Amino acid sequence: MNFNTLHTTHGRAIPFATGLKLARPELTVIVITGDGDAAAIGGNHLIHAARRNIDLTAVCFNNNIYGMTSGQYSPLTPKSKKAATAPYGNIENNFDLCRLVIAAGASYVARGTAYHVRSLIRLITRGIRHRGFAFIEALSPCPTYYGRINGLDSAISMLQWQKEHALDIKAASRKRPYELEDKIIIGELFNSEARGLNIPEFSQEYWNLIKRVKDK
């Protein structure tokens, strides 16, 4: 891909992107992150970027595990699932990152899966076009370090699982709560523009501030 890229230390992509976006507001800045990166070590940066509603697009590849370090549980590992550091089953509650960033102030929030690939591409495209903090959770199976230890021993069966458990938000709105218990809601979960809300974007606000105090 023909981008300028910077690979930060673990968890710090959002503050780097924040600095770049404020220095060069004309740039389109995309953050690629994972569930451990965004929800654990970089969790503070995530909620503050959402609070500021800065025009970044953060795509979080959620594989429910620390795959690169060989399968330790993350804040998004579901309860009772096994991991290298949860050999008896995970007893911690897990985050719903989408609800978290909506609450924190993100103005575009969506969830997709690797199985629903065309819909995911659309969600990411819309997120990049959206002016404000866009967060897309992309469910991405890790057969090696999550699937194998949890009885889903192939990439195919994990994609099958996504097919069976994902439910589009429009379809979900017609279901009763008990019907959604084992479902994962996908699609556009929050879009301030679609709702007619005008949430100020941070880099724009900053340039407005500069203009205001410069003109004085």
Next chain:
Amino acid sequence: MAATAKGTVKIMQGNEACVEAALAAGCRFFTGYPITPASEIAEGMARRLPPLGGVFVQMEDEIASVVALAGASWGGWKAMTATSGPGFCLMQEGIGLLAITETPCVIVNVQRGGPASGQSTAPSQGDVFQARYGSNGDYAVIALAPSTSQEMFDLTVRAFNLAERYRVPVIILSDEIVAHTREKVYIPPAEELEIINRKKPAVPPEKFVPWRPDADGIPPMPAFNSGYKVPVLSQLHNEKGFRADAKEGAAFIQRLNDKVEKNADAIVEVEEAYLDDAEMAVISYGAVARSALRAVKDAREQGLKVGWLKLKTLWPFPAGQVRAIAGKVRKILVPEMNIGRMVLEVERVSGGLCEVKPLPKLGGRCHTPVEILTAIKEAYR
């Protein structure tokens, strides 16, 4: 405040001088997190930057503050943050990131007592080794130590110039005394300030190899989206920006260190007095150097042949200057507001040529001139 064509003279505390100097050097981006005794730097930048078209952001912590500098710097801006001990701890990870990505920027640490929360309103020099060795792995930074408001101004301008010249994070190790002492500062007219800017690629984008150093060991640095493709990696990388193999990795680490250590002669600054006929020398830096100078003058009046050396650069360590003194005097005394840190470097480079004595002062107070004079007299015998 008296502004003339020949510059401005103003009574300022060190923290205020730091703000004015950073702006004069072209800094237009500041991120920080509230902390005593560095607050006036952030407050000054918050007030001064927006009217100049610059950006001040109070980040969620010091980790974000220092990493945001990398974003701004790769955006093509000059950027700074300021903190104190506890925040400086959080910044260590980011300092490693800035070092390995060869990102110019300035980090001010207004030192206070430590460890941990320590003494938030008292001075210290306890972070001098942390500034050099605080992040993981082998890397090099430049660290400067001002002792007056005027030096805070001069060294802040210099810090930006060194950062731009050598593509390294430059750390200013101030202390609470320098930060809050109000005294005269001369600000030269803008056209008299020497301002260095990072070198840009001299070749067209298709011929640009992002991490290939010039003969001086430093690669040119294009800003993001200026037509040059720049893959910036926080892992060891080769000249093209891909992950380095063992040989490439070794060469890269060596270069990161060499570009600072091998340019020590151009980087290091010291100030000296009474050293020509000295039989003993007092070596110090920061606020302590002021007490030391008074003590040395008093010792001279009492007929003791004592000289004075102030280190304005701590890293790279002024090895040549200190070794030259060690070859001339019988004893070196090193007063510091810590348990005895830079004295270890003095001892190392002295290599047994003379006796080296530490004079630590702990608990958040600076040595008085009398305390240093007493130690001089004891050691002089």
